[in-house]
Amino acid sequence: MSATAYRLLDVGAARLAVASPIERFHDDLDRVYPHQEPIAEPMFADVRVTLLPGSRFRPRGRQVTLWADGQRPFEPYPHESALPLFEWGSNYLLSQRLNAHLLLHAGVVARGERALILPASPGAGKTTLTCALHLAGWRFLSDEFGVIDLDTGELLPMLRPAPLKNRSIDVIGRCPGAVLGPLFPKTRKGDVAHFVPSRESFVDRHRRANPALIVFPRFQAGAALRSTPLRAGEAALRVGLNSFNYRALGPLGFQAVVAMVQRSVACELIYGELDDAISHIEALFERLP
């Protein structure tokens, strides 16, 4: 029996291994992980999956299935959407397995070692704002997971491509310097294209950062910029609500969230223009104690 040939990705807070006979999938991976050097020696992986093509003769189109540890945790995707299935599926598996850390549903960018955390529920514009801040010169740490080390309170980068959806694809795509992966039209979440973080951020994927500013973003088309400072208590509750495992971690999660808001400034930000939001955030950051 020959050993499966896995392709390894070290994304910072986690390591992924994936095998697939689908050529298009590997081409897509090359495009959205352009800075990942091939890793030759076998390595411990947090998630190890195989993407296998379904029957060629399926009347409603060929599909691709994600296999993890001899099981099929998700419904199959259309054959050409292997990359979105891998990204979404491996993130889901990580959210089940990285409970040694506090996992926030948040974008994270940083200036040096000082981090800006953007916790938000889906649809609030978190991914778009995270990518725009990165293009404006901030270091990219993560888009989906804010990974907090429970022992030190530091943020661990998770350098994965950020899935832009529908109109955001164009908004970010036309910014100078933006690198996007292939477009996947009409997935279950609409059109999706992955934003590729810069080489510098990828190289820095093991460099941790400390929480400094927490902004709860909410995009509203046409709205004037409105920024409301939040007291530590409210910020803590909101961070807890935007977490994958705050409840599961019990007192550990509570202590981590409290420590995080105590060393940060927090506000809610409603905005209609990305540029306004970025200048406001940069001004806030300048004024941090």
Add this chain to the structure above:
Amino acid sequence: MSHDHRSDIALLLRGRHRPLELDEARWEGLLRIARTSALHGRLAEANLENRTITPAVRRHLLSCARIAAYHAQLVRAELFQLTPLVKDDFPVIVLKGGAYLLQHRRLAAGRFVSDVDLLVPAANLRTMEERLHAAGWQAARLTPYDERYYRDWSHETPPLRRPGHSLEVDLHHAITPVTAAFAFAPGSLFARSEPIPGTPFRALAPEDQLLHACLHCFQDGDLALRVREVADIDGLAREFSARPGFWETLLERAGELGLQRPLWYGLHFATAWLHCPVPDTVMAGLPGPGRHARRLMDRLVPLAMLPSDPDRPPPSKVIWARWAMLSRYHWLRMPLRMLLPHLARKSLLRLRAQAAQKEGAPENGAP
């Protein structure tokens, strides 16, 4: 199945009890099969203090242990909220995982519990159901056919859940389906039950608890990846074996309830896989299956119950073995004249639902 994979299973079963000294790659393989067989919490419990593990392995074990502790907390909270519904008019027995937890059984550490199972006398089932409804637990909405299936043929009511709670409460009036070949009157279960100190609940007597674990493992549902349930049988047997007279009473009870065959299977595989210390006299005192049945089960049960090679989809022999074991379950659960119409009807309904349902996976809550 590769040699390596087979020895990984042996390692996993050993790693539930004591620290293992392995390299990172081997640990990853072990974690993968531990997760598919839901033994990862136990593995973590036995290895968190292990000084030979690397930070990456420790991170995963810590993650498993924390989630297991959270599940245990959810079960305790659910049971705590159920306590006002237990009055002194009839006994309420907590079955399986919930009982192991409340009774501080050693096997409860790191064991995942997904629902709360309660057993009440059939005559009091309605009352208990009404109390649950009045206190806010709601039944899952079922088709009239499924509702009738539960009422007439099963041994439990449709699962109940309180809005906002993640655990289901299953209310049983027997521990076998009323239609099953192994069905027995559950009266003596209540008569022999024991109070759980500090709670208004009761638990099955130790012998009955072990028999229930065997019944559940080998007669209830498909056998896919049920190795965890054999681990339960092993854990209970180890804990009770120190009690004087336990094995004698166990044999007597198995005889009284007609559960000698499930007990034989349970102890047989617990011994074969987990080196469960069952006295020879006990196995000798149990009428086992015939030669052919035994050879067949020895071939099919490991295929169906033990995790397959995590690097690839389960091979066809595994799928076939799981199918065969599922057929056996249906066969034992109800006579053919009831089973065939039931399965035909379920298949038809499923096909209809598939045709009606638009393509698409639920993606609720996941990133």
